[in-house]
Amino acid sequence: MTAHDAASHAGDAASMSLTPxxxxxxxxxxxxxxxxxxxxxxxxxxxxxxxxxxxxxxxxxxxxxxxxxxxxxxxxxxxxxxxxxxxxxxxxxxxxxxxxxxxxxxxxxxxHAPLIAWCGGNLALLAYWDGRPAEALEHVKAAQGLATSGTAKRRLHSIAARTYAHLGDPDRVQYELQAAEQVDPDIRDDHHDDMGGEFGFSVERAAMSAGSSWLLIQDGANAVQASTRALGLVQTRTPEQRSVKVEMEATADLALAQLLNADLAAAIATLGPVFDLPPEQRVDGLLSRLLGVRNQLTVPALHRHNEAVELGHHIEGFRRDSARSTLPGAPRYQLGS
The missing domain is CATH 1.25.40 (Serine Threonine Protein Phosphatase 5, Tetratricopeptide repeat)
Known part of the structure; x- marks a missing residue:
């Protein structure tokens, strides 16, 4: 009887499956x-x-x-x-x-190492955005030990560069950015490359991230170079391939770099396309970058200029009407200010 029951249950279990x-x-x-x-x-x-x-x-x-x-x-x-x-x-x-x-x-x-590595990079990103760069470094180092594809390595080197920038280490920033450029793009994995899309990490996204890293250590010249490169790479894409998020965030970084170089007129001209963005596309990374621009406008060399005051007011209004208000179940997730 026991043998019969076991055989019956095994048969039932084996028959439970989904179609391919x-x-x-x-x-x-x-x-x-x-x-x-x-x-x-x-x-x-x-x-x-x-x-x-x-x-x-x-x-x-x-x-x-x-x-x-x-x-x-x-x-x-x-x-x-x-x-x-x-x-x-x-x-x-x-x-x-x-x-x-x-x-x-x-x-x-x-x-599944590729997705574990992606998650480690994401936890690092979240940690340094939250002011925990030492914790971010732990996450990114663990993730780098799992990454095999060129895309995964490029992403993690870029995240590491931003992490070291938050820690104020320009030499390590330079090292990680160079490493990101030297990865082999022909080595692929089934998450970053085959699934791709948001899980990928294009060369323009890496260049945009490099610009952000240089800004964190107040290197305006390198930030201008990296952000300009990111925008140039974006513009080589077809409309279907172009990432508005990368383009606008690189644009905001370029404007901040221009302000660091005391070029207010260039920054105002650069930000023009950003202000045309509809609210649902005003994502948090862009809003945070614009806050950096807003803060830079208050430095003594700029804050007395009428153009700087007007640009600051424009940024404040732009940030109030954003994608943050459209998250389904917003009260449940306690959106940040």
């Missing part, structure tokens, strides 16, 4: 969302990624096949990672950190 098409559809939906991330408002991405994650979670109990379970765990982790990116862009760093940890909880049991 079910998992393939979920992967296709998630890849499409990641690759169109730069074309859609972050709030829309958040809603759609949450829907995909919920569908994945409902499918998990419907299969007992280890291979399918591992695939679903990976997809659930990637959905949470995409949610983490959207939450950050919408100004909720706490939600972004929680969602990044959720992604790790899904993929650590299946030892």
């Amino acid at each position: 098409e079910t998992i393939s559809l979920l992967r296709t939906q998630l890849r499409g969302l990641a690759r169109t991330y730069h074309q859609k408002p972050a709030a829309e991405i958040f809603v759609k990624a949450r829907s995909i994650r919920d569908t994945i979670e409902r499918r998990m109990p419907l299969t007992h096949r280890p291979g399918q379970s591992s695939e679903l765990f990976l997809l659930a982790g990637q959905a949470c990672a995409l949610l983490a990116s959207a939450a950050f862009d919408l100004g909720s760093q706490d939600a972004s950190e929680t969602l990044t940890m959720a992604a790790l909880a899904y993929v650590r049991p299946i030892d």
